[in-house]
Amino acid sequence: MFPLEKRVTVVCGHYGTGKTNLSINLALDCARMGEDTVLIDLDVVNPYFRSADYADVLTRNGVRVVGPNFANTNLDTPSLPGAVRDAISEGERVIVDVGGDDAGATALGVYSRTLMEAGPDMIYVVNRYRSLTTRAEEAVGILGEIERTSRLRATCIANNSHLKRDTTEQTVLDSMGFAEEISALTGLPLRFTTAPRRLDFTRLNKISNIYPVDVHVRAPWE
Amino acid sequence: MNEKVLMKGNEAIAEAAIAAGCRHFFGYPITPQTEVAAYMSKRMPKIDGVYLQAESEVASINMVLGAGAAGVRVMTSTSSPGVSLMAEGISYLAGSDVPCLIVNVQRGGPGLGGIQPSQADYHQATKSTAHGDFHILVFAPSTVQETVDLISTAFDLGDKYRMPAMVLSDGMLGQMMEPVVLPEPKEPDNDSKEWAASGHQNKRAHNVVNSLYINPQELESLVIARYERYAEIEENHQMAEEYLADDADIIIVAYGSSSRVSRSAIDAARKQGIKVGMIRPITLWPFPKKVISKHAEHAKAFLSVEMSMGQMVDDVRLVVNGRVPVEFYGRTGGVIPTPKEILGEIVRINGGVQ
Numbered sequence: 001m002f003p004l005e006k007r008v009t010v011v012c013g014h015y016g017t018g019k020t021n022l023s024i025n026l027a028l029d030c031a032r033m034g035e036d037t038v039l040i041d042l043d044v045v046n047p048y049f050r051s052a053d054y055a056d057v058l059t060r061n062g063v064r065v066v067g068p069n070f071a072n073t074n075l076d077t078p079s080l081p082g083a084v085r086d087a088i089s090e091g092e093r094v095i096v097d098v099g100g101d102d103a104g105a106t107a108l109g110v111y112s113r114t115l116m117e118a119g120p121d122m123i124y125v126v127n128r129y130r131s132l133t134t135r136a137e138e139a140v141g142i143l144g145e146i147e148r149t150s151r152l153r154a155t156c157i158a159n160n161s162h163l164k165r166d167t168t169e170q171t172v173l174d175s176m177g178f179a180e181e182i183s184a185l186t187g188l189p190l191r192f193t194t195a196p197r198r199l200d201f202t203r204l205n206k207i208s209n210i211y212p213v214d215v216h217v218r219a220p221w222e
Numbered sequence: 223m224n225e226k227v228l229m230k231g232n233e234a235i236a237e238a239a240i241a242a243g244c245r246h247f248f249g250y251p252i253t254p255q256t257e258v259a260a261y262m263s264k265r266m267p268k269i270d271g272v273y274l275q276a277e278s279e280v281a282s283i284n285m286v287l288g289a290g291a292a293g294v295r296v297m298t299s300t301s302s303p304g305v306s307l308m309a310e311g312i313s314y315l316a317g318s319d320v321p322c323l324i325v326n327v328q329r330g331g332p333g334l335g336g337i338q339p340s341q342a343d344y345h346q347a348t349k350s351t352a353h354g355d356f357h358i359l360v361f362a363p364s365t366v367q368e369t370v371d372l373i374s375t376a377f378d379l380g381d382k383y384r385m386p387a388m389v390l391s392d393g394m395l396g397q398m399m400e401p402v403v404l405p406e407p408k409e410p411d412n413d414s415k416e417w418a419a420s421g422h423q424n425k426r427a428h429n430v431v432n433s434l435y436i437n438p439q440e441l442e443s444l445v446i447a448r449y450e451r452y453a454e455i456e457e458n459h460q461m462a463e464e465y466l467a468d469d470a471d472i473i474i475v476a477y478g479s480s481s482r483v484s485r486s487a488i489d490a491a492r493k494q495g496i497k498v499g500m501i502r503p504i505t506l507w508p509f510p511k512k513v514i515s516k517h518a519e520h521a522k523a524f525l526s527v528e529m530s531m532g533q534m535v536d537d538v539r540l541v542v543n544g545r546v547p548v549e550f551y552g553r554t555g556g557v558i559p560t561p562k563e564i565l566g567e568i569v570r571i572n573g574g575v576q
Contacts, residue, residue, distance in 0.1 A: 016230055016399050047253050047337050048397040074336025074556055076253045129401070131227040131237070163228060163401045219398050220558045221483040 001209050002029060003158070003192040008094045008118040010108065010152065013125035014133045014142045015100030018160040020051050021217040022125060022194060023097035024058065028214075030093040031062040038091040041067035042107045043099035044078035049217050051097045057216060064091070080107065088114050096120075102145035112151040123191065124154040126182055128161035128175035136181035143186065156191035157183050165222070167196055169203050176207060224404045231366045231396040232257035234404075235325055235389070236265065238373035239297050243410040244323070245271035246296040248285035250278055250304065253337045254393035255327035258299040279304040283311030283324075290320040291431035293418025295377055295410060297323035301393070302331050302343050305351075312386055313352035317433030319417075319448070321380035323373070324358075324388045327396035330556035338556025339393030341478060344533035347390050348507045355445050357452050359387035359459075360506040362477040366400035372504070374405065379459060381415070383451055390506060392529065394479040394558060455508055462510035463502040464517075466492065470499030472571055473517050475538050476527040477503045479558060484527050487564035496572045506534070514541045523571050524548040527564055529557070 004026060011023045023039060030037040039058060041051035051058075052067030059065060066087045069079045088094055088111060096115075098108045108115075124146070126139045133139040147153055161175030172195045183190040192209040195201070204210050229237070236258045239247075247262040259275065266273035272289075276282040282298045289296040300308065305326050315322055328343050330336040347360045361376050363369040372389055380387035412420070419429045435441035466488060467473055476484040481502045491498045501517060503510045518524070523546055526535035535550040542548050551567045553559045 016228060046397070048393065049399075074330065074338060076337045127228065129226065129228050131229045131233065134225075134227060163226060164399065166226065166401045219394065219479075219482065221479075221486045221561060 001192065001211060003209065003211050004030070004093070004121065006119065006121040007092065008088060008096070008115065008120035010096045010098060010115065010120050010122040011125060012098040012105060012108065012122060012146050012150070012154070013100065014127070014130060014139065015104070017125045017127040017130050017133070018162060018217075019100070019125050020049060020097055021215060022158065022160055022213065023051055023095050024054055024216045025213040027058060027063045027095045028061050030095070035092040037062065037093045037095070038064045038066060038087045040084055040087055040094065040096045041065065041071060042080070042084070042096055043104060044068055044080065044107045045099035045104045047076065054216055085111060085114055088118060094118075098150075101142060102149040105146040105150040108150040108152065115152060121156065122152055122154045123156055123158045124188065125158045125160045126179060128178040129163045129171070136178055136185055139182050140185045154186070154188055156189050157186070158191055159193040162194070162196065167199070169199050172199070172204060172207070224406070226401045226403050228399050229366055229402050230257060230399050231369055231391060232327065233261045234366045234370050234402055235299065235373060235391070235396075236261035237404060238370040239323065239377075240265060240269065240271070241405050241407040242295065242374040242377045243408040244295040244297050244377065245269065245410050246289045246294050247271070247273050247298070248276050248282040248289070248296070249298045249300065250276055250282050252301045252304050254329055254339070254396050255299055255301040255325070257396070258325060258327070279307035280311065283308035283315070286322045287311055287315050287318065287320060290315065290322045291318065291419050293415035293420045294412050297325065299325035299327070301327045301329045302340065303334065305343065305346060309352035312358065313354050313356065314433050315386045316356035316358060317354060318431050319384040320386070320431060321384055322386050323376050323380065324386060326388060326390050328390065328392040330554070336556045337393065339479060339529060339558060340554065340556055341392055341480060341529035342531070342533065342554060343390065344506065344528070344530060347388055348509070348537075356448065357507055358385060359383070359455070360390050361387065362390050362503060362506050363395065364478050364481045364502060366395065366398065367402045369395065370402050370404060383455060384417070390478070392479050459505060460508045460510040460512055461504035462513045463504060464513060465500040465502060467499035467501055467517050470497050470517070471522045472496070472498040472525060472568060473521045474498065474500045474525045474527055474564070475503065475514065475534065476500060477506065477534070480527045480529050483559055483561055484564055486561035487568060490561060490565050491568045494569075496568060498568050498572070503534075509537050509541070511541045514538060518542045518545045522546055525567060525571060526550050527559065528552040529559070530554055
């Protein structure tokens with residue numbers, strides 16, 4: 001399945017839920033379908049493991065990447081280029097990879113008006129195994145902070161529960177109750193659940209809207 | 223037993239310290255370490271702990287000295303330039319026999335350098351942390367789980383031997399996310415240090431925590447007594463992991479992130495039939511001399527792999543003591559060597575092995 005419905009998709013969530021890896025997968029899938037795709041790296045919080053670090057694989061596959069001016073350098077000076085606002089209005093598909101928590105969502109708030117005009121999907125990414133958000137109420141609490149800071153409302157939930165290399169079919173299956181509980185508490189639909197492509201999908205296919213993903217975000221030795 | 227969760231290395235440092243009963247954190251933000259302080263600022267107020275962002279690293283380490291002298295478990299966390307600023311305070315801590323935990327999430331240097339990962343503070347951590355005759359314990363984790371495990375070991379051994387302990391991490395280990403199982407939390411123990419200046423309440427003599435000695439003979443005998451403790455630590459607390467080392471002709475010595483890259487290179491080289499293994503120091507001081515010396519009896523060459531211009535290689539050479547060649551490969555300035563580069567070095571050295 002392909003989970004995107006709108007021209008513009010904002011990907012937000014708690015630190016370390018896997019927003020960047022998901023954003024890269026979504027952008028690459030859009031480009032593969034022949035759409036003019038832009039990935040905007042709005043993360044001004046994380047110094048490492050950010051979308052702009054994967055510009056090579058993205059541009060090679062036809063995704064345009066717009067990121068902070070000094071991403072992936074030795075400068076600890078996060079500043080966003082003017083091209084971000086233009087990019088939101090351009091492109092057949094726009095994926096916005098937001099930094100974690102309300103701190104990361106601050107940069108999103110700057111563009112809230114432009115984004116609202118575009119009528120975006122805002123996907124709230126959750127991970128049942130991410131420390132400090134392993135309970136549904138904790139995950140819901142962080143969503144509230146992100147919405148207040150960004151002045152935007154989430155439109156759906158993406159269940160991106162994983163344990164990096166320790167992820168098994170059972171890891172994904174065991175996370176469904178958590179994701180459904182968040183969906184019930186927030187009233188937002190659970191749009192899709194991800195699973196690493198290397199897993200056996202015979203059991204996973206019973207999950208509705210399962211979205212296979214490749215693992216791009218990893219350490220240099222992995 | 224706690225369940226497995228995903229944590230960033232820096233968050234794991236903070237949570238592991240809390241689990242080890244640490245309730246006092248003093249620090250100053252610096253990339254790529256800032257998540258330790260950010261995490262502590264959220265957690266400490268909820269558990270009756272103290273989180274204080276000082277005005278500088280100089281202030282932080284002196285607050286650590288004060289809290290440590292009062293007998294509580296205390297820590298600070300910083301990245302490379304921050305340790306340089308803390309140097310004086312670390313010497314005072316060592317000279318006052320006050321235990322504490324110092325975390326260095328290394329970044330590229332010298333100077334302001336950069337925010338990408340590095341291992342160029344090896345000499346600083348193990349040899350020249352500051353002025354005077356002293357050592358600190360130095361632990362070098364290579365995974366987020368090992369970071370968690372070593373935090374409590376560092377606190378425990380620091381307390382046992384009354385000396386500062388450092389966990390020497392790097393930006394990659396601090397920023398990366400891995401699954402971890404956290405230990406069962408320990409309650410803070412603020413009362414068991416009989417030497418602590420925690421208030422005598424007219425029940426005992428004054429405890430004095432101090433590093434100033436008027437009489438040189440008195441200072442000399444104190445330093446000598448401290449070195450007797452250091453000898454005991456060198457005898458009993460060397461830690462290292464041996465990976466495919468027993469039959470190895472070539473032995474890589476690498477710690478932290480560079481050991482992770484090396485492991486991938488070793489696995490690739492073994493597939494080509496090259497007998498290569500690794501000694502991964504877990505304690506950098508005390509340096510794991512015994513295990514390196516043991517393998518110097520059968521290995522034909524050593525290769526020290528570091529994210530620096532070559533620092534630990536000096537210690538490997540001292541232990542190997544000319545028995546076989548000790549070579550070096552490293553990248554610096556925030557660059558991580560690739561498994562392919564290290565494999566190239568292994569193949570090159572193997573070509574010369576008879």
